Amino acid sequence: MSGKHVTFILVVFLWHYGSSQVHPQVRLAGGWEPHSGRVEVFYNGNYGTVCDDNWSIEATHVVCKELGFRKGETFHYDGRYGPGGGEILLDNTHCNGDELSIFDCEHNPIGRHDCSHAEDIAVTCVPLPITEPPPPPKERFELRLRSKNDVEPINEGILEMNLGNNKWRTICADDWNLDAAKVACGELGFSKAYKPTKKYSNKDYRRKSMIRTGIQCIGTENLLSDCEIEELEHRKYCKSRRAVALKCETAEYGHKYSNRPNPVGTGKKNNDKKKNATQEVQSTQGNYEPEVRLKAGAYIGEGRVEVYHAGKWGTVCKTGWDLGSASVVCRQLGFGSAKEVIFDAGFGQGIGPVWLWDMYCKGNEKSILDCYHGIWNGSSCTHYDDVGVRCNVPKHDLKKNVRIVNGRWGSEGRVEVMVGNSWGYVCGDTWDMVDALVVCRQLGLGYARQALPTTYYYGSRLRGAMIMGDVHCTGKEWSLMDCPHTIRANFTCSSPTMRAGVICDVALPDVVLDVHRLREYLYLQDMPRHLLKCAAEEGCLSSVPDKYGGSRRLLRFSTVILNRGLAAFKPFLQRNDWVWHACHLHYHSMEVFSTYDLISRDGEKVAEGHKASFCLEDTECDPGHTKRFTCTTEQGISVNCKDNYKHSIDCQWIDLTGVESGNYILKIHVNPDKFVGETDYDNNEIQCELYYSGYSVSPGRCHYSYDL
Structure with a gap:
């Protein structure tokens, strides 16, 4: 396309069921793909735009279904695809999700608004199925470790495989080796595999539920289902009469994230937290100099890949980048294998040199710098070619002790935490963007757009006491409870209105x-x-x-x-x-x-x-x-x-x-x-x-x- 901005416009006419009335037209404009763009509606002979006030994923579903797509994937504030022309026709749009047309949703009178075109809403829909079906995917099995120890993350126990419909089965240990264990641990979010230290009884092994054996891995696969797997004809043919037990850990070298940075309710206040809000956790192994890091990701274990060379941080070009190369980075940082590779500056453009390009990794390297690559900073790549990765990380039930309530939509609201069996509020006196960052990440809502020290405008229906305060997160924590904080019944805050809140978003500037x-x-x-x-x-x-x-x-x-x-x-x-x-x-x-x-x-x-x-x-x-x-x-x-x-x-x-x-x-x-x-x-x-x-x-x- 030679850098030119190509606009796809898709117009669909829909009819009310049982009625001859034609719905006003709706289209997506300004996007790079047919399924994304600025929302424009047709009214009184002209196209106009829709303001992003009160827009929601339900409204996105309505627009996408009206256009003939299966459903909405996400929506974008701040005029993502440029400002539209003409009038702003709809504002304060509220949909339940089952309306046939965007005009069936609640909204201000047409043409009445307090917006500018910089606030034009845009959406991305789930694309329609392609006409030629792709080859059937290789069978993939969800894995878990079953253990009597409920401390998260579970890193040792009996390995189980989900056959679908929540039917969990163990795996016969015949032919199981360390290569297979490494692959399984990588899929579970860990970078290394060891022989289990615990002894398991026959009752623990549940031999009656064994279903698989003959798993052959070379150790560089991303998923256990990528290995050669033979189905066990009958459980009595499991010669070892044992199921696979597994012990996983994070790597002992390099930069890594701590699984639980601070025990709940402990930790000293960090007065320098604003200096390095997103800096990686330093290794405890001597004076190790970092070689790789992930930047600008919303969640732990994801981001733009950057490497350190010649005294500068730089990025990696997409030429040769694949899951194998990405897995080396993930394991180097103490995570498991790579879950997804991201191309074309999906986490935003980096700065500095584009250090690495033409990558080739075998998959067993300890560092991304051990892989084959082109001469340093020698390619014609630009930062538009920067790559990123999403790594497999250990599973945590992060949502069990925090929630947000009373917001206008699901990505914003007043923060509540559970202490004991009661929900309570967080004092907003010290609340800032770094604390909000941890909450948004913990709830799977993306980045923190705004930290709200007071949330009086979210309504006065209060259901609990102020129980947490003096929160001082560094930005590295998995959970708000991992941050240094104080828990106290009826915590004293500067004002009863200072109840902390957050506004989260899937896309932010940099x-x-x-x-x-x-x-x-x-x-x-x-x-x-x-x-x-x-x-x-x-x-x-x-x-x-x-x-x-x-x-x-x-x-x-x-x-x-x-x-x-x-x-x-x-x-x-x-x-x-x-x-x-x-x-x-x-x-x-x-x-x-x-x-x-x-x-x-x-x-x-x-x-x-x-x-x-x-x-x-x-x-x-x-x-x-x-x-x-x-x-x-x-x-x-x-x-x-x-x-x-x-x-x-x-x-x-x-x-x-x-x-x-x-x-x-x-x-x-x-x-x-x-x-x-x-x-x-x-x-x-x-x-x-x-x-x-x-x-x-x-x-x-x-x-x-x-x-x-």
């Missing part, structure tokens, strides 16, 4: 700073104080007395913010909550959009600056992507677009007046307080080595903060 552009435009400028009146009102000047009879020495630079995520980056506050600044004649949509700090070699902050996000817009976009946001309409940064804050703009500086000469570190941090939800916060900060002579500046190495 803003990244352009390192090269920062280093390119770094210079000093002396400015008279009387020309900086507006900047002074905005707090962009230091309190140090004026230099040289009323001038300020400013370290100026440009910052370019790219959105490499899966949805538009939009201001935290709605437009009617923005603050008008009369001096500069613009709105402040976020109090602090980015921070600029000058740090001494001993870690002391000697000067600072900040940039209020008065104008987020699409300054330029990648080929094939269209600008959507401008200062004069809606503010934001579209996916694969960038916003350029030029060095000549007010407050685009650090006031160095009174700072002594020497070596410093310049730190730039975008979205520092995480008010806007992102898929990854670790790439929001960059650092530059800087020498200040008192009259000039000389930049040294500039890098992302995690490339240390």
Whole structure:
């Protein structure tokens, strides 16, 4: 398609059963596939769009079925497929899911809304079956470990196979070996297999339910059903008269995630939790340097694959990437085999070099770097070719002690936790985006779009007491109960309304700073104080007395913010909550959009600056992507677009007046307080080595903060 945006438009006319009335037309526009796109409806001779207010998966089902698809798969906020034209015809649409047409759902009077085209709803439907059926899939069996030990995850016990309809059967141990055990453990989410340490009685083995034997694996298969399996003719032919017992564990090398990071109700408060909210757990094995990591995934064990080489993190190209290569990565991180491979920047585009390409792994390598690959950073791949993976992880019943209630739809609401046999609320005094991230992941609802310290607008029907507070998650936990916290009957909170809540989403933005552009435009400028009146009102000047009879020495630079995520980056506050600044004649949509700090070699902050996000817009976009946001309409940064804050703009500086000469570190941090939800916060900060002579500046190495 050569980067051109191809629009598929599918129009379907439906009739009411028993009626001659024709339903208004509905179509999907702006999508790359026939089954996805912006929802447009036909009314009074013209097509118009639908606002995303109160949209739900039930409304998605109605639209998709009206178009002839089986059902809806998901829906997208923030004008995923671009803004539509014409009128916004429907708003506050509420469907039960069984309506024949979107117009049969509850909605505002047609044409009455409070939206802009940046809020046009889009949907993705489950595609229609293809006309030529694919070859029958190989029989796949669900596995589990049966054990009297109920501590999750269960990693040792009798291996059982589900034949369907919840008919679980054991496997005869004849011909069973360590290769088969490795495959089974990998499918269960573990990276290594061992001989069981427990002894099992004949009663434990349940010989009467044995059904399979003769399993032959080479050890690199992703599923046990990929191995050669012969059916046991009769249980009496099991020569060993034993069923397979299995012990699985995570790997002892490399980066890995802890299965249970903190025991329930314990753990010290982590005051530095905001620094590395999504950073991987460090290995306890010496001073191991990480080689691979997963980034921007909503759940543990998934994300964009990144490798560390020559002092920088980079990505992997899709050429040669398959389940075998992905399984090496998963096992290297302490998970099981790969469940799914993700192509074409499915977790958003990475930054830095595209290190690996033309991959070939045998499947038994301990590191992805042991696999064959092309010369480092030697391909013509771009970050549009970045790959990701979803790994098999150990099963946990994560939803048993947390839930969200009273939200407008299933992905948002007030957080409730179960302690003992009672449900209660979480105090919102310390509640932030990292805590919300853990809850959304635990409930299988994706990323955290917003952390709500108070949820009074979700209704006053309260069913329990405040029982949890002082929550301080790091972002690595599987469950909210794994985070450091305090449990107390009638927990004292600053206000009864401070009951924590979350808004979750399947797609979020990911803003990244352009390192090269920062280093390119770094210079000093002396400015008279009387020309900086507006900047002074905005707090962009230091309190140090004026230099040289009323001038300020400013370290100026440009910052370019790219959105490499899966949805538009939009201001935290709605437009009617923005603050008008009369001096500069613009709105402040976020109090602090980015921070600029000058740090001494001993870690002391000697000067600072900040940039209020008065104008987020699409300054330029990648080929094939269209600008959507401008200062004069809606503010934001579209996916694969960038916003350029030029060095000549007010407050685009650090006031160095009174700072002594020497070596410093310049730190730039975008979205520092995480008010806007992102898929990854670790790439929001960059650092530059800087020498200040008192009259000039000389930049040294500039890098992302995690490339240390």
